[in-house]
Amino acid sequence: MAKITFIQHNGTEQTVDGQAGMTVMETAVKNMVPGIDADCGGACACATCHVYVEPGWLEKTGPRNPMEEDMLDFAFDVRDESRLSCQIKVSDVLDGLRVRVPEKQF
Amino acid sequence: MSEEVISTDAVIVGAGPCGLFAIFELGLLDIKCHVVDILDRPGGQCAELYPEKPIYDIPALPIVTGSELTHRLLDQAKPFKPEYHFNQMVTELRKLDDGKFELKTDGGIVFHAKVVVIAAGGGSFQPKxxxxxxxxxxxxxxxxxxxxxxxxxxxxxxxxxxxxxxxxxxxxxxxxxxxxxxxxxxxxxxxxxxxxxxxxxxxxxxxxxxxxxxxxxxxxxxxxxxxxxxxxxxxxxxxxxxxxxxxxxGLTMKLGPVAEWGLNLHENLVPVDTAKFETSTQGIFAIGDINTYPGKLKLILSGFHEAALMAQEAFHHIHPGERLLFQYTTSSSSLQKKLGVA
Missing domain, CATH: 3.50.50.60 (FAD/NAD(P)-binding domain)
Structure with a gap:
C-alpha cells in the first residue's frame, strides 16, 4: 500500500491509497480523482493521464519509457517532470508520492 | 458532395468492433448495411488507440491485437457486402414521415434507412x-x-x-x-x-x-x-x-452530434433495454461502449452479444408481424448460403 497525493491545478489535494501493482492512473480513476481522463484505459495510447511528478519523487518513479516519450508528444505543456500516470506502477517505494494534475488534459 | 440519397435497410454509425460485428448479425437476417465512420479506416478505438496492443479477453482468441481483430471482423462481415463510408461524421439523424430515418454526414451523404444502429463507442474522434x-x-x-x-x-x-x-x-x-x-x-x-x-x-x-x-x-x-x-x-x-x-x-473522443438526435441520454451514454438494445426511439438501436443499462460492462464481447440481440429486433422492426426462425450457422443451409460456404 502506498499513499498517493494528487494536487489539482487550483491547489486542492486528494490523498488516496494505491495498491502495489496497480498504476497511478488506475488509482486515480478508481478514486475518481478529477483531471485524469485516461481515454484509452491505460494502453499508453492517448496522453490524457498526464501528470507532473513533484520534486524529489522523479528518481523513485523512474524515467519515461520510449513509448511514453512518444505519446507525450500528444500532451500539452510537457515538462521535465512530466509522466503518463498509466506508466507509473504503484509500489511501497512510492508511498507518499505527490503528483500534480495539469489544468486540462485537452 | 453528393446530393443523392442512399436508401438501405440499416445504417451503422461507427465501424469499431461492435459496428463491424453488427453487419454480420444483421446480414444473417438479410438486412443490408451501410457503415459510416469519422476515421479514415475501420476499427474504431482498436484502430486509433491500440492497433498493436494485445487484447486478451475476446472469447476463443487468447491474444489478438486491435488491428488483427479488426481484420478478422472485416473478413467475417465480407459475405454481406457492406458499404463503408469513411472520413464521414453523421451530423443529423431524424425520423421521416414514412417511419424511415434520414441521416446526413458532414461530407454531404444522405441516407434513408429503416433502422439505425449507433455503435459509436466513446463518440467521435476529434482533433485535440x-x-x-x-x-x-x-x-x-x-x-x-x-x-x-x-x-x-x-x-x-x-x-x-x-x-x-x-x-x-x-x-x-x-x-x-x-x-x-x-x-x-x-x-x-x-x-x-x-x-x-x-x-x-x-x-x-x-x-x-x-x-x-x-x-x-x-x-x-x-x-x-x-x-x-x-x-x-x-x-x-x-x-x-x-x-x-x-x-x-492526436485525437480525442467526444460524444459529438449523438447528443443532438433527440435520444434520452444518461451521463453521455444512451440508455437501452437489455432485450432489444433499442434506444428511446423505436428503430434506433445502440450497442457497444456508447450504451448503458444495469450491469453494463464496456467490453468488446458485451457489444458482440448486444449486436446479436439487436439484430433480432431490427428484423421485426423492418418486417412487422413476420416470424423469425432461429437458426445456427453450423447447421442451417440457408445461413450457410448467405455466408457463401454452402
Missing amino acids: KPPIPGIDAYEGQSVFYSVKKMEALRGRDILIVGGGDSALDWTLNLQPIANSLTLLHRRDDFRAAPDSVKKMRELVAAGKMQLKLGQVTGLTGDNGVLASAQVKSTDGNFNIAANTMLPFF
Missing part, C-alpha cells in the same frame, strides 16, 4: 485542441485542426505544431505552397514515419523551411488573425511569426 490561452479566438481563421482545402492555405506563413504523422505529412504537403513554413516540436525526435522525417530534414537543410524545438505557450494577433506564437524551449523563449497555425496533437 491544445489549451493555449485565447486560442478559440483564432480558430477557423488562423488556427485549424485539420486541413479541408489545401488551396485556402496557399501563400500563408504557416506554423505546424507536432511530431506525428499528421504534422509531418502536412509539413511536406504545405511547404510547396506556403509563403513560409515552420515546424515546431517539443523534441528533436519524431514518431512520424522515418521517410517523412528525412524529407522534412532535407527541406530544412535546403533552407526551404524551418524546424524549431519548443512548445507554444501563447498567441498574439488581432481580430482572429494570428501574428505570432510565443514559444518556450529549454534554451529560453522566442516568438515565431505566422498567420496560420496547425496544431496536431
Whole structure:
C-alpha cells in the first residue's frame, strides 16, 4: 500500500491509497480523482493521464519509457517532470508520492 | 458532395468492433448495411488507440491485437457486402414521415434507412485542441485542426505544431505552397514515419523551411488573425511569426452530434433495454461502449452479444408481424448460403 497525493491545478489535494501493482492512473480513476481522463484505459495510447511528478519523487518513479516519450508528444505543456500516470506502477517505494494534475488534459 | 440519397435497410454509425460485428448479425437476417465512420479506416478505438496492443479477453482468441481483430471482423462481415463510408461524421439523424430515418454526414451523404444502429463507442474522434490561452479566438481563421482545402492555405506563413504523422505529412504537403513554413516540436525526435522525417530534414537543410524545438505557450494577433506564437524551449523563449497555425496533437473522443438526435441520454451514454438494445426511439438501436443499462460492462464481447440481440429486433422492426426462425450457422443451409460456404 502506498499513499498517493494528487494536487489539482487550483491547489486542492486528494490523498488516496494505491495498491502495489496497480498504476497511478488506475488509482486515480478508481478514486475518481478529477483531471485524469485516461481515454484509452491505460494502453499508453492517448496522453490524457498526464501528470507532473513533484520534486524529489522523479528518481523513485523512474524515467519515461520510449513509448511514453512518444505519446507525450500528444500532451500539452510537457515538462521535465512530466509522466503518463498509466506508466507509473504503484509500489511501497512510492508511498507518499505527490503528483500534480495539469489544468486540462485537452 | 453528393446530393443523392442512399436508401438501405440499416445504417451503422461507427465501424469499431461492435459496428463491424453488427453487419454480420444483421446480414444473417438479410438486412443490408451501410457503415459510416469519422476515421479514415475501420476499427474504431482498436484502430486509433491500440492497433498493436494485445487484447486478451475476446472469447476463443487468447491474444489478438486491435488491428488483427479488426481484420478478422472485416473478413467475417465480407459475405454481406457492406458499404463503408469513411472520413464521414453523421451530423443529423431524424425520423421521416414514412417511419424511415434520414441521416446526413458532414461530407454531404444522405441516407434513408429503416433502422439505425449507433455503435459509436466513446463518440467521435476529434482533433485535440491544445489549451493555449485565447486560442478559440483564432480558430477557423488562423488556427485549424485539420486541413479541408489545401488551396485556402496557399501563400500563408504557416506554423505546424507536432511530431506525428499528421504534422509531418502536412509539413511536406504545405511547404510547396506556403509563403513560409515552420515546424515546431517539443523534441528533436519524431514518431512520424522515418521517410517523412528525412524529407522534412532535407527541406530544412535546403533552407526551404524551418524546424524549431519548443512548445507554444501563447498567441498574439488581432481580430482572429494570428501574428505570432510565443514559444518556450529549454534554451529560453522566442516568438515565431505566422498567420496560420496547425496544431496536431492526436485525437480525442467526444460524444459529438449523438447528443443532438433527440435520444434520452444518461451521463453521455444512451440508455437501452437489455432485450432489444433499442434506444428511446423505436428503430434506433445502440450497442457497444456508447450504451448503458444495469450491469453494463464496456467490453468488446458485451457489444458482440448486444449486436446479436439487436439484430433480432431490427428484423421485426423492418418486417412487422413476420416470424423469425432461429437458426445456427453450423447447421442451417440457408445461413450457410448467405455466408457463401454452402
